[in-house]
Amino acid sequence: MLPTILVASAPKTGSTSLVADLLAHPQIVGATCKETRFWPIDHRENASFALLRYRALFPTRADADVQGWRAGVDGGLYGRWRSIRGGAPAQVAALMPKVTRVVGVLRDPVARFISVWVGAVARDDLEATCGKFYDAALDAVAECRGMLACEREREAAPLADGIYVSTIRQWNAALGPERTLWLPHGALHDDADRVLQLVARFAGVQPYGQNDHDKRPSTVAPIGSNNLRDYRDPAASRFFRAAVVGASDDDDDDDDDTWRCDERRVGRFYQPWNALLAPELLARDRDLVDLWLSDPWFCEAVAARSTLENLCRSTKESTNLLPCNHTGPATLHLLLHEFGAVHIQSLDLTEVSSLRDLVSVVRPQFERTCGHVTGITEGFDRTPPAVVCLAELVSSFVTVT
Numbered sequence: 322m323l324p325t326i327l328v329a330s331a332p333k334t335g336s337t338s339l340v341a342d343l344l345a346h347p348q349i350v351g352a353t354c355k356e357t358r359f360w361p362i363d364h365r366e367n368a369s370f371a372l373l374r375y376r377a378l379f380p381t382r383a384d385a386d387v388q389g390w391r392a393g394v395d396g397g398l399y400g401r402w403r404s405i406r407g408g409a410p411a412q413v414a415a416l417m418p419k420v421t422r423v424v425g426v427l428r429d430p431v432a433r434f435i436s437v438w439v440g441a442v443a444r445d446d447l448e449a450t451c452g453k454f455y456d457a458a459l460d461a462v463a464e465c466r467g468m469l470a471c472e473r474e475r476e477a478a479p480l481a482d483g484i485y486v487s488t489i490r491q492w493n494a495a496l497g498p499e500r501t502l503w504l505p506h507g508a509l510h511d512d513a514d515r516v517l518q519l520v521a522r523f524a525g526v527q528p529y530g531q532n533d534h535d536k537r538p539s540t541v542a543p544i545g546s547n548n549l550r551d552y553r554d555p556a557a558s559r560f561f562r563a564a565v566v567g568a569s570d571d572d573d574d575d576d577d578d579t580w581r582c583d584e585r586r587v588g589r590f591y592q593p594w595n596a597l598l599a600p601e602l603l604a605r606d607r608d609l610v611d612l613w614l615s616d617p618w619f620c621e622a623v624a625a626r627s628t629l630e631n632l633c634r635s636t637k638e639s640t641n642l643l644p645c646n647h648t649g650p651a652t653l654h655l656l657l658h659e660f661g662a663v664h665i666q667s668l669d670l671t672e673v674s675s676l677r678d679l680v681s682v683v684r685p686q687f688e689r690t691c692g693h694v695t696g697i698t699e700g701f702d703r704t705p706p707a708v709v710c711l712a713e714l715v716s717s718f719v720t721v722t
C-alpha cells in the first residue's frame with residue numbers, strides 16, 4: 322500500500338510524538354521507519370519506479386486488509402525547507418492517489434530554532450553559540466534565496482524550516498486545503514486527546530479509544546512517544562537552560578551570556594512570515610480554529626500582529642477610511658473580519674447598534690481565547706487617526722482589563 326497520511330511538520334515540532342500517537346491507533350500503520358525521507362524524488366528518476374520503491378516501505382494491501390489498517394503514515398518531516406524547495410508537494414499531488422493527505426504541526430519558530438540548536442550542541446557536538454548558529458543560518462538563507470540548487474541549504478535549514486507560510490501554501494495549493502491539517506504544537510501536549518480525535522477524523526479512521534482494547538494515545542499510556550527533552554536527553558536540557566537563561570555550560574557561572582539565544586532577534590526574522598499565517602490557519606472548521614485561538618504563540622505572534630498589519634494596509638490603501646463611530650452591519654463584519662474574529666457566526670449582533678455594544682459582545686470571545694495578548698498599540702504614534710482609533714478598538718478586544 323501507499324501511505325494516505327504524510328507528516329508535513331518541520332523538525333523539532335513534536336513530530337516523533339505525533340507519529341507515535343498515530344501508530345497507537347489500531348487502524349493506522351507506519352512505514353519501515355519513522356521518516357522515510359522519500360520526497361522529493363530526484364527529477365531524473367522514473368516516477369513509476371520511484372513509487373514501487375516507496376510502496377515497498379509499507380505493508381502490502383493484502384496485509385493491510387487482514388490487519389484492518391485503513392491508513393498508512395509516513396512521518397517524513399515534509400515541512401522541511403528542503404522538501405518544499407525540492408517540489409515535494411507537487412510531486413505528491415501528481416504521483417500519489419487522490420486520498421493522500423498531509424498533517425503538520427506548527428511550533429513557535431523561535432522555540433523550534435532553539436531546539437534545533439540545542440540538539441546540534443548536545444547531540445552533534447556543535448561548538449557554535451546560538452548567536453553564531455543564527456548568523457550562519459541567516460547568511461545561508463540569504464545566499465540560497467532565489468536558487469533552487471544551493472550548497473548552503475543544510476546550513477540555512479535551521480532558520481528556513483520555520484518559515485511555515487511557504488510550507489502551508491505549497492501543500493494547500495498542491496493537494497487542496499481540505500486535504501491538509503495544520504495543528505498547534507502546544508495542543509499536542511496540553512490537549513492531546515482533542516488533537517488526536519481531530520487527526521483521526523481527518524485520517525478517515527475511527528475515533529481513538531473506540532474499543533476497550535485499543536492502544537491509547539500517549540497522554541494516557543506512554544508508548545515511548547513522549548520525547549520531551551528531559552526524558553530523552555538530560556544533556557540537552559542543560560543546554561536548553563543555558564540557551565534561555567543565559568547561563569553557560571558551567572553551572573557556577575550563571576551570568577555568562579555566551580550561550581544565551583537572543584529570542585527577540587530570531588523573532589524579528591520570523592515576524593513578517595508569521596504575519597501571513599493567520600488567514601491560512603483560520604479558514605478552517607470550528608474545532609480546529611478553537612485550538613488555534615487557544616495557542617499562546619498564535620495569539621501573541623500571529624493573530625495580533627497580522628491583524629494590525631492588515632489594518633494598516635487596508636487603511637492606507639483605502640480612501641474610504643473606516644469611521645470609528647459608524648457601526649452599520651457591513652462595517653461590523655468588516656471590522657470583525659479584519660480582527661480575525663472567526664467566530665463571527667456565533668456572535669449575536671442583533672442587539673449591536675454602537676461601537677460600545679460591539680466591544681462588549683466581542684471582548685469576552687477574545688478574552689477567552691487570546692486574552693493574554695497585550696500592548697498591541699505600540700508604535701502607533703505617527704499613524705493616521707483612523708488607524709489609531711481602530712488599533713485602540715482592537716486593543717480593547719484583546720487586552721485583559
Ligand SMILES: Nc1ncnc2c1ncn2[C@@H]1O[C@H](COP(=O)(O)OS(=O)(=O)O)[C@@H](OP(=O)(O)O)[C@H]1O
Pocket residue numbers: 331332333334335336337338432436437439506509510546547548549550551
Ligand atoms: N507530546 C509532545 N508535545 C509537545 N512537544 C513535544 C512532545 N513530545 C516531544 N516534544 C518536543 O518536541 C521536540 C522534538 O520534536 P521532534 O520529535 O519533531 O524532533 S525531531 O525533529 O524528530 O528530532 C522537543 O522539543 P525541545 O524539548 O524544545 O527540544 C520535544 O521536547
